Amino acid sequence: MNRKLTFAIFRYNPQEPGSRPWMQEFRLEETENLNLFVALNLVREKQDPSLQFDFCCRAGICGACAMVINGRPGLACRTKTAELPDKIVLMPLPGFRLGGDLSVDTGAWFRAMNARIRSWIHNDEEFDPDAPEVVMDNQVAEQIYELDRCIECGCCIGACATAQMRSDFLGAAAMNRIARFMLDPRDKRENREYFEVVGTEQGIFGCMGLLGCQDVCPKNLPLQDQLSHVRRKMGWQALKKILPWSGG
Amino acid sequence: MRIIYTDLLCIGAGLAGERVAIEAARAGFETICLSLVPPRRSHSSAAQGGMQAALGNCIKGQGDCPDMHFQDTVKGSDWGCDQEVARIFVENAPLAIRQMDYWGVPWNRVVPGKACYFKGGEKLEKEEPRDRSGLITARDFGGTAKWRACYCSDGTGHAMLYTMDSVALQYGVQVHDRTEALSLIHDQERCHGAVVRCLKTGELRAYISRATLIASGGFGRIYRASTNAVINEGGGQIIALDTGGVPLGNMEAVQFHPTGIVPTDILVTEGCRGDGGTLLDVNLERFMPWYEPDKAELASRDVVSRRMQEHMAQGLGVKSPYGDHLWLDIRHLGREHITSKLREVDEICKNFLGIDPADSLIPVRPTQHYSMGGVRTDKDGAAYGLKGLFSAGEAACWDMHGFNRLGGNSLAETVVAGMLVGRRVAGFLQEEDMRVDTALVRGELKKQQERVDTLKSSTKGDPPFEVRNRMQDILMDYVGIFRNEKDLHLAGEKLQQVLQSAENPKLSSSKAGADPELSLALRLPGMVRLALCVAFGALERRESRGSHAREDYPARNDRDWLVRTLAFWPGGRALPRLEYEPATKVVEIPPGERGYGGCEVISAES
Numbered sequence: 001m002n003r004k005l006t007f008a009i010f011r012y013n014p015q016e017p018g019s020r021p022w023m024q025e026f027r028l029e030e031t032e033n034l035n036l037f038v039a040l041n042l043v044r045e046k047q048d049p050s051l052q053f054d055f056c057c058r059a060g061i062c063g064a065c066a067m068v069i070n071g072r073p074g075l076a077c078r079t080k081t082a083e084l085p086d087k088i089v090l091m092p093l094p095g096f097r098l099g100g101d102l103s104v105d106t107g108a109w110f111r112a113m114n115a116r117i118r119s120w121i122h123n124d125e126e127f128d129p130d131a132p133e134v135v136m137d138n139q140v141a142e143q144i145y146e147l148d149r150c151i152e153c154g155c156c157i158g159a160c161a162t163a164q165m166r167s168d169f170l171g172a173a174a175m176n177r178i179a180r181f182m183l184d185p186r187d188k189r190e191n192r193e194y195f196e197v198v199g200t201e202q203g204i205f206g207c208m209g210l211l212g213c214q215d216v217c218p219k220n221l222p223l224q225d226q227l228s229h230v231r232r233k234m235g236w237q238a239l240k241k242i243l244p245w246s247g248g
Numbered sequence: 249m250r251i252i253y254t255d256l257l258c259i260g261a262g263l264a265g266e267r268v269a270i271e272a273a274r275a276g277f278e279t280i281c282l283s284l285v286p287p288r289r290s291h292s293s294a295a296q297g298g299m300q301a302a303l304g305n306c307i308k309g310q311g312d313c314p315d316m317h318f319q320d321t322v323k324g325s326d327w328g329c330d331q332e333v334a335r336i337f338v339e340n341a342p343l344a345i346r347q348m349d350y351w352g353v354p355w356n357r358v359v360p361g362k363a364c365y366f367k368g369g370e371k372l373e374k375e376e377p378r379d380r381s382g383l384i385t386a387r388d389f390g391g392t393a394k395w396r397a398c399y400c401s402d403g404t405g406h407a408m409l410y411t412m413d414s415v416a417l418q419y420g421v422q423v424h425d426r427t428e429a430l431s432l433i434h435d436q437e438r439c440h441g442a443v444v445r446c447l448k449t450g451e452l453r454a455y456i457s458r459a460t461l462i463a464s465g466g467f468g469r470i471y472r473a474s475t476n477a478v479i480n481e482g483g484g485q486i487i488a489l490d491t492g493g494v495p496l497g498n499m500e501a502v503q504f505h506p507t508g509i510v511p512t513d514i515l516v517t518e519g520c521r522g523d524g525g526t527l528l529d530v531n532l533e534r535f536m537p538w539y540e541p542d543k544a545e546l547a548s549r550d551v552v553s554r555r556m557q558e559h560m561a562q563g564l565g566v567k568s569p570y571g572d573h574l575w576l577d578i579r580h581l582g583r584e585h586i587t588s589k590l591r592e593v594d595e596i597c598k599n600f601l602g603i604d605p606a607d608s609l610i611p612v613r614p615t616q617h618y619s620m621g622g623v624r625t626d627k628d629g630a631a632y633g634l635k636g637l638f639s640a641g642e643a644a645c646w647d648m649h650g651f652n653r654l655g656g657n658s659l660a661e662t663v664v665a666g667m668l669v670g671r672r673v674a675g676f677l678q679e680e681d682m683r684v685d686t687a688l689v690r691g692e693l694k695k696q697q698e699r700v701d702t703l704k705s706s707t708k709g710d711p712p713f714e715v716r717n718r719m720q721d722i723l724m725d726y727v728g729i730f731r732n733e734k735d736l737h738l739a740g741e742k743l744q745q746v747l748q749s750a751e752n753p754k755l756s757s758s759k760a761g762a763d764p765e766l767s768l769a770l771r772l773p774g775m776v777r778l779a780l781c782v783a784f785g786a787l788e789r790r791e792s793r794g795s796h797a798r799e800d801y802p803a804r805n806d807r808d809w810l811v812r813t814l815a816f817w818p819g820g821r822a823l824p825r826l827e828y829e830p831a832t833k834v835v836e837i838p839p840g841e842r843g844y845g846g847c848e849v850i851s852a853e854s
Contacts, residue, residue, distance in 0.1 A: 015449055015761025032569065033511055035600075045713040049765035050757035054285075057477045059514040060599055061406065061592065062289040078599040099426075099448055100761055107286025107425045111417070120414035121352040133349045135382030136357055142588070144354035145400050148407050152288055186352060 003030040005081060007043065008089045009051070013100045023089075024048075036069070036076035036090075040102075052101040060218065063151030066093050066158065067102050073155040073216045093158040095167075106154040113174050117197045119181070122189045136185065147180035147226065149219050156213035156223065168202045172213035172223045175204055179226040182233070195237040204230045249693055250453040254280045254422075255677050257441055257457035259429045259484055262290035263409055263659070264641025265463030266416045267666020268629075268673055272459075273419040275674035280455065282427045282444060284464075284479045287413050291465050291477040292662060295405025296592050297519030298387060298397030299663070300656035301341035305383040306358050307376050308365075308395035314338040316393050321654060323842045324391045324548050326794035326804060328501065328620075328650025328812070332834040333627050337648045337664050344663040345384065345398055352411045354400050355384040356589075366524020366581060368544055369534065387589075388522040389655040391548035391844070397656040402517050402592045405659055412663075426762070430699075430770060432460065432487050432637070433692045439637040440688060442487065443696045445770070447762040452697055454689050458682050459673050462488055462631070462639040463666075466619035470779045472720035474616040475508050475515035484643040486774030488623045489781070493633035495814035495827070497624035497645030499778065500785035503653055503795050504729050506552040508615025510573040512600050515617065516593045516610060518655040521545040523589065525578040527556065528609065529564040532575070540844050547844040550652040550795040553614035554845075557729050560613070568611065575609040582606070614729060618642065618658065620649040620795070621782075624814060629669030632814070636680070638673055640665040647812065650831065651794025703769050709754035712769040719746050719776050727783050732799040736787035743783055744822060747776045781815040781824050788826055789813065792847060803848040806839045810852060 005028050012021040026043045037058045044051045056064035058077045065076040068091040070084060081088065096104035113119075156172040163169045178198050181187045198204050207227055214223040256272045258265040261283035273279045281287065304312035317338040322329060349355055360381040364373055367388075376385075389397040400407040416423070426447040433440040433454065441456040467482025468474035488494040506527070507516050521527075526534050527545055536544040539555040547555075556574055559565070565572030578586060578593070583606040586594050590605075597605040623639035624632045625646055631637040640646070641662045648661060726739035750772040755765050791805035792798045811828040818825065839852065 013759055013761055016759050035512075044764065045717075048757070049711070049713065049755070050759045050763055052762070052764060055478055056285050056289045057291065057294045058512075059294065059596060061294050061403075062285075062291075062477065064285060064289045080602075105426075105448070107289075107423075110286065110288070111423065114414065114417055118418075120418040121350075123350075127347055127350045129343050129347070131346075133346045133355075133384055136354075137382055138357035138359045138385075141354040141357050141400075145356075145403070145407060148354055148400070148410060149403060151293075151406070152286075184352065184354075186350070 003086055005030050006087045007039065008087065009102065010091045011101055012098065014098060015100065030081055034081045036079045036081070037065070039081060040076065052099060052103040054103050061151065063153030066106070066153040066155050067091065068093060068158065073158040075153060075218045093154050095157045095163050096154060106152065109154070110152045110173070113170055114177070117170065117174050117178055119177050121181070121184065121187045123186060124188065134186070140183070140185065144180060144184050147176055147183065147221065150176055150221055151219060153218060155216045155218060159212035159216040161210050161212065162206050162208055166206065169206050170198065170203050172227060174198070175230045176221055176223055176226045179230050191233055191237045195234055198230060199234045199237060204234050207231070250451070251689065252280070252453060252455045254278045254455060254457050256459045256461065256673060257455050258282065258461045258463055259442065260463035260465060260643060261287035261423055261425070262292035262463065262465055262641065263412055263662035264666045265461065266412045266421065267663055268461050268463060268640055268670040269421045270416055270419055271667065271670025272674050272677060273421045275677070277674065277677050280422045280424055282429060283423060283425045284428055284447065286425045287423055288410060290409060291480055292409045293406045294477060294515070295659050296402040296515065297517035297522065298389060298399035298404050298656045299345060299408070299659035300389070300392070300396050300654065301345040301398055301660055302338065302396055303342055303345070303384055303386065303398065304394070305380050306385045306395055307374050308388065309386050312394035312396055317341065317396065319837065320392045321648060321657060322837050324652050324654040325650025326652055326842060327806070327810065327839040328498070328793055328831055330627070330647045331832040331836050333646050334648045335836065336627060336668065337661065340664045340668065341660050344660070344667055348408060348411060348663060349384065351415050353407050356399055356401070358383050358385045368524065368537070369526050369580060387519055388546065389518055390521065390546045390552065391654045397519070397522065399519065401588065402519050402590050408659065408663070428483060428767065429487055430696045431692060432491055433689055434491055434634055435685065435688055436493055438635045438682065440682065440685070443692050447767065450761045450763065452693060452700070454693050456684055456689060458636065458680060459676055460637050461673065462623050462637070462643050463641045464643045466642040467778050468616050468619060470719065470723055470775055470782070471616040472724045473508070473513045475505055475513055481771055481775055482778045483771060484639070485622055485778055486771060488631065489777060489817045490774065491634060492816065492818040494631050494637065495624045495633065495816045496781055497621055497647055498651070498785070498813050499621040499781040499815055500789055500796050500813060501620035501651045501794060502616060502782060503549055503618035503620060504553040504614040505549055505617035506556055506614050507576050507612040508617070509596065509601060510568060510611040510613055511570040513615045514596055514600055516576065516596060516612065517590070520576055520578050520590060520593060523581055523585065525576055525581065528575040528577050529559060530566045531564070535559050535564070543844045548652050548654060551845040553729055554797055556614055566611065573611045573613040576612045577609055578605050579607055618653055620651060620653055621645050628672040629665060630672065636682070638669055640669040651796055699770065700766070703753070703755060703766060704758040706752065706754050709752045710749045711756060712753045712765055712772055715746060715749045715753055716768060716772055716775070719743065719779055722746065723779055723782070727786060730797050730799050731786050733787065736783055739783040740780065740787060743776060743780050747773060747780065750776045777817055784824055785813045785815060785826065803850050805850040806852040807850050807854055810839065
């Protein structure tokens with residue numbers, strides 16, 4: 001006998017005059033291997049075609065479908081209903097502008113973040129089309145890739161107490177991104193330049209160390225390590241600024 | 249209504265679109281990318297295993313060169329490609345990959361010394377030389393003479409896309425995400441931009457651009473089961489076809505990837521087989537060497553998919569509630585290899601199948617994966633039939649893939665074509681001005697607004713989601729891996745009925761803003777027209793070539809069919825008009841044996 005699932009879904013369409021936030025319930029019979037990607041599409045196709053949510057790759061690769069699932073930020077596409085109770089409560093990810101229902105504008109947020117931390121390789125030398133690539137130790141390449149795996153889903157921002165209190169907080173995704181560039185020998189920025197972009201209350205010094213980010217990261221990124229790594233480097237940089245003889 | 253002016257409008261912000269945009273922006277032109285999703289969620293991010301470039305750094309790639317890459321690509325295409333384009337591509341791929349390295353992609357590198365690797369089920373040893381240490385390494389992929397697929401674990405597309413988007417940000421490329429182009433603004437001769445719907449507010453806007461690029465990826469989602477992201481519905485091809493003057497090339501050339509997982513159709517990379525994984529049947533026996541003694545699991549994708557299908561037809565598939573499948577076995581590669589070089593595969597198996605691929609078999613079957621066909625362009629990426637319109641990447645039919653694309657050649661195409669077409673677009677912007685015709689712009693905006701209004705006020709018809717499902721099922725049932733006249737006829741008839749329903753649906757909600765049902769209703773007739781181009785092109789092509797396998801015409805016919813299909817759809821017609829052009833003007837390698845696949849050939853001289 002299949003379970004009868006109840007989905008309580010946050011509804012609000014800011015574009016529709018008179019729309020108010022409310023919770024709507026939908027019922028669906030559970031089938032084998034049902035996940036939230038299939039379930040939400042079924043609800044939309046069979047019960048309410050106006051329901052807004054975001055899926056793209058539906059394979060846990062693109063990061064489009066983060067939402068709060070029974071109180072916890074996660075990727076909907078790879079959440080199986082079998083892991084959840086009969087009643088499933090779905091809310092949009094907090095900390096981002098709401099598009100409608102479960103759809104939030106993570107794109108604008110992450111683009112602004114990447115612009116603020118100047119998230120690209122800084123190198124004054126021109127690309128030489130005739131030269132072979134600069135050699136790199138494979139271990140270094142793998143360490144960079146490890147941090148490069150962030151899919152900018154926004155779960156870490158949704159789970160971050162500081163980000164909920166101050167909208168200009170850069171969050172763990174940004175610190176991880178900065179740590180990725182610090183690791184990369186192709187990026188010629190010095191610590192003092194990184195300090196300018198993350199050595200602030202909006203950056204690494206705003207982190208309260210609650211580590212909700214690490215708990216919810218669907219890619220299991222070592223966010224705790226990156227936060228402490230960036231904090232150490234930036235702390236030392238801050239000290240250098242105070243102690244003029246230290247060369248900062 | 250809002251009108252936005254720009255030099256270059258890129259429709260699509262995946263790897264190809266952003267690469268073109270970067271080239272234009274670096275040349276000082278204002279560039280706007282439209283995208284259905286934030287650029288970093290584009291389907292390029294889902295490319296896993298690698299990018300082909302003949303660097304020849306690793307020991308199993310030693311001696312590799314663009315010539316060998318060229319031969320593999322032409323054979324892979326079953327001589328359907330444009331050889332001049334394939335040549336330009338292979339010569340530029342090494343440069344393009346080094347530029348991606350310069351911009352920050354963390355490519356895996358050559359590690360000197362002895363190491364084990366697997367070929368098929370067999371464990372072998374190789375030794376990487378000291379003098380190549382730290383250069384970009386490669387893995388084995390199907391249909392290649394050398395190890396040539398450069399990679400970042402199995403998140404190669406993700407790493408490349410994030411790097412590309414960083415560079416786009418650096419050079420000031422503007423992104424208008426959550427937007428969808430509904431039509432091109434044109435006067436039959438020149439493209440003036442596009443009418444676009446904002447998917448945040450539902451508002452229509454016009455973008456007026458001196459150059460317009462279509463780089464919106466493939467159209468795999470016209471099939472029910474596809475490895476593609478849900479956004480790959482062919483939006484770019486639709487607006488090109490709708491002009492009536494721009495043809496789509498080789499729409500019948502649809503690739504089925506051997507290893508989509510069952511259920512959910514998510515891709516696991518060819519790198520699994522490249523790294524030594526094997527395919528097993530219901531008796532847990534390896535079967536590919538029986539069919540393909542030389543290449544086995546590493547024949548080209550069209551061949552492996554056909555052999556798998558044939559094998560299942562003999563009753564040797566594994567039964568499941570989701571239909572028959574086969575097994576992919578990577579257990580022997582070991583947990584360390586899987587969790588480092590195949591970690592996406594590891595995650596996908598654990599999250600979507602609930603199995604650990606280090607000790608369980610992976611259920612797989614051939615699944616729609618790639619569109620070789622698309623907006624037909626010349627070697628510079630300029631679309632046929634409309635000045636000022638360009639196309640690159642999977643959206644285009646450039647055409648280096650012919651009737652079958654090799655694994656790893658699509659990522660390579662995005663950055664190579666992006667670089668070259670980008671240069672051409674920058675040159676075009678340098679030279680070409682345009683007289684803005686406000687009546688033309690307002691006319692197109694009005695036309696699209698009327699479409700929206702008509703859809704919202706319609707009182708009878710079928711729900712769009714239902715109509716879409718019907719279309720997808722027809723393609724699954726009658727336009728799959730093996731095709732024949734009877735099925736294709738039936739598909740054509742049924743799709744024409746579906747087209748009528750698609751043009752007159754009834755919406756149940758029509759709420760304000762970006763209503764998802766309205767979004768589908770707006771693109772649905774175009775999707776069905778693409779489906780008809782696929783079915784009709786397949787019906788007319790009375791031969792088998794690459795991924796196009798006709799049961800009733802099993803031979804490759806170089807005498808009559810060494811041509812590219814061009815599908816036009818002038819307004820008011822019930823079916824596309826098909827024309828043909830020679831597959832290639834330049835012939836470096838005359839048609840011959842591929843060395844796998846065992847297909848009979850009717851030679852051009854016969």
